[in-house]
Amino acid sequence: MTKSILFFGFLLVFLGLTLPGTQGRIIPRCELVKIFRNHGFQGFVGKTVADWVCLVQHQSNYNTHAFRDEGKSRDYGIFQINSKYWCDDGKTPGTSNTCRINCSKFLDDNIEDDIRCAKIIAKEANGLSRWIAWKKHCKGKKLDSYVKGC
Numbered sequence: 001m002t003k004s005i006l007f008f009g010f011l012l013v014f015l016g017l018t019l020p021g022t023q024g025r026i027i028p029r030c031e032l033v034k035i036f037r038n039h040g041f042q043g044f045v046g047k048t049v050a051d052w053v054c055l056v057q058h059q060s061n062y063n064t065h066a067f068r069d070e071g072k073s074r075d076y077g078i079f080q081i082n083s084k085y086w087c088d089d090g091k092t093p094g095t096s097n098t099c100r101i102n103c104s105k106f107l108d109d110n111i112e113d114d115i116r117c118a119k120i121i122a123k124e125a126n127g128l129s130r131w132i133a134w135k136k137h138c139k140g141k142k143l144d145s146y147v148k149g150c
């Protein structure tokens with residue numbers, strides 16, 4: 001009995017790892033904390049790793065394939081980077097493409113380029129106020145829980 005439960009458990013995990021579905025990769029919270037620490041987010045533009053984790057949770061729920069069509073422009077990836085100012089998706093007239101990148105790069109599982117652009121955005125705003133979800137859910141709040149146990 002327990003053996004077959006284990007077997008199906010492993011089967012499900014295996015399928016989850018091998019079927020790169022439309023769901024996208026959900027980056028575990030503590031893995032993201034580690035990545036952010038390694039990329040010098042702590043103290044960057046006066047914000048903490050917890051601020052960034054909170055931002056990502058509320059913008060994309062940690063999903064590397066997160067995508068939102070806003071009509072005139074679109075938001076891409078874990079940071080929901082917008083095509084109007086930061087990247088080029090070929091269908092946003094007048095985009096300034098400040099990060100000099102194809103927006104579709106923000107939808108793959110490699111978040112190095114997302115991080116590079118997010119830092120450019122934060123630097124330009126000298127903070128995280130360009131992210132609506134951060135302002136609404138994270139700014140001025142107690143954020144310990146986002147890095148707890150990591």
Ligand SMILES: *[C@@H]1O[C@H](CO)[C@@H](O)[C@H](O)[C@H]1NC(C)=O
Nearest residue numbers: 088089090091102103104105
């Ligand atoms: C971005 O990359 C995608 C996928 O490789 C490609 O289809 C698209 O034409 C590119 N868009 C721009 C604006 O370069």
